[in-house]
Amino acid sequence: MDWFLIFSNALAAAVGLETVIFALAAIGLNVHFGYTGLLNFGQAGFLAVAGYGLAICVATFQLPTLVGVAVGLLGAVVLALLLGAPTLRLRADYLAIVTIAAAEIVRLVFRSVTLSEYTGGSDGLGRFAEGFYSINPISPGSYGLGPLDFNERQTWVLSVGWTLVGLSCLLVFLLMRSPWGRVLKAIREDEDAVRSLGKNVYGYKLQSLVLGGVLGSLAGFMTAWGNAVVQPDNFSTETTFYAYTIVILGGAARVFGPVVGAAIFWALLSFTDNALNQAKSAGYIPEALLSTVQVGQVRLMLVGLGLMALMIFRPQGLFGDRRELALDAR
């Protein structure tokens, strides 16, 4: 078994496109779940609205990329308001059910044949990313450090992505130490107490939902540009669940928690994938026990088990503070 390859692939995954996308999605989710205690199970919906907003504007209507980005951001804000307005006055689990339902509606609508003229149906949309790559200042060639190696397009995507991750972290850091952020954390701990202090809890929750949704929409843009194509099944509920695992793994209500969580999550997945595949080709695991297709399924099982084990044995994740975080519904 080629351990060097396994580890260098894991390292590449830790800084790769998927880590960037899920770090951004998880930073948004962290604002919802970690700081405000909102159970948003529809983060994938925010990614989808942003990614498709961009793709439809550019590919279907030939509008400039900047207009597409604006439409995507606006879409995320509108979705947050639509979801939040009816449910944020209700018990926490209602938001969970409504957001997961809304994200599925968004996916089914983008997937539908009826609208495929605009959305490309289940094949999705391509040919909208030229605007993004045409402003790439990096000259052609290969870039990297040690075992890492990226071409100019990947380097450009990753630079933009990690810049967005950095800016998002800075924004969350500044907001959460402001009075506004302290109110959010207080709502998470005891919203009745906050209400009795005269704060408009509903308004704060709605603002938090919008902020996290907009951060999630950045992940949607990166999905679209990074893959140069948007497909409805990129935005399934599993995306949201992966993002939850990442938030909890890194430590909820920690500024860098989602970023570290995403890097470790994807490095671990890449590691298990590669290690299993190599063990198979080296003959340590017989084909009857594990076919190539089944490697991906083992990975799904591992994510599930990991999420359960984390939540049961270490709900604060790697860097969280258990005392700060009392997650409870009623």
Place this chain on the structure above:
Amino acid sequence: MRVAARAALSALLAALMVLLLPSAALAAGEAVQGTLQNAGKPLEGVTITVTKAGGGDVGKDETDEKGAFLIELPEPGDYTVTLDEDSLPDGVEIREGRSASVTLPIAPGQQRSVLFPLGEGSRQQQSDLARLPQLALEGLIFGLIIALAAVGLSLIYGTTGLVNFAHGELVTLGALVAYYFNAIAGLHLVPSTILAVLVCAVLGGSQDFALWRPLRRRGTGLIAMLVVTIGLALFARGLFLYLFGGAPRPYRDYQLQAALDIGPVALAPKDAFTMAICLVMLLLVAFALLRTRLGKATRAVADNPALAASSGIDVERVISTVWIAGAALAGLAGILLALGQQASFQLGFQILLLVFAGVTLGGLGTAFGALVGSVAVGVFTQVSTLVIPTELKNAGALAVLILILLFRPQGILGRAERVG
């Protein structure tokens, strides 16, 4: 005429149906075959291609003057059979909601028939009014199946406060275990069903015993437990996929049944039985809840666990009963659902959101609310296809869920509870 029962049910274009009658098996090797017909007339010159799962063209055939095609395959495995829609005559299309390509596992030596339901190009063959009774009936059956799954979900929520996102996996479990007994162990479907329901009941009870009870003892928060259910659902779905594979598979019994015309509706016998089984089970649940000591205790715990405990009810015993019964009902729902749709690893996950919609619509935590809400969701999903495209019917049902929460968040039978 052999008609796939589910197709017959959903087909109001029955006259325009296309079936593929198995033509005489030729060689001993593996093959896919079939006959394309529209309105009883064979379709000639339609292109059918076969690709191996994971890429690679295998073969191609055009239907002959009898509408028949036959493509020989090199080896057993998973194949995708695709009908080239451009080669269909004008005015004939794959029927709405059906796909032009089908992926099938082919066993060694198997000559498998493939069915492409076709219909007239335009959607509205019959007037909306004429389609209404049939759609309502299908919706009722679907709603009753959802209700079976929903009762357990709602009672678990009512007695423990747990929102169980892994409930859909219990539904899948029922369907897959029944598939194992029926298609692999070779039992008839009826004993298979009984065994599968027992397996689900045992696993539901042991799930509570091994996982949820210790977590309750530790005082784990409800939201933390909710996330644990998501982890469990991901794990279970991965495991089902690992063991069962990705392709949907039918049971050995009751696959093809001719629908009987009853007044304005057509109903296959297996769907009639599905409906009857659902009704009997739901009535039993209702009777148990209203009349037996354990049922009354269950309702008391759902009302107020602390008060129930202080009046001498063994709350833990009630909760494990609810898990056992809920899992058994969910498993049964899965088996009945797979009877119409085929068993697949994501059967339960696909209806989970509709089950949630039913439960929420009826009022979280109330057993009877779950029943009413589920039937409403089922009927709504089917009847809404009169107005919206079939592929969006689930989206429509979920949208209604959101609207209901806007105006009556406690659901139809729930108690108003003000938060904030």
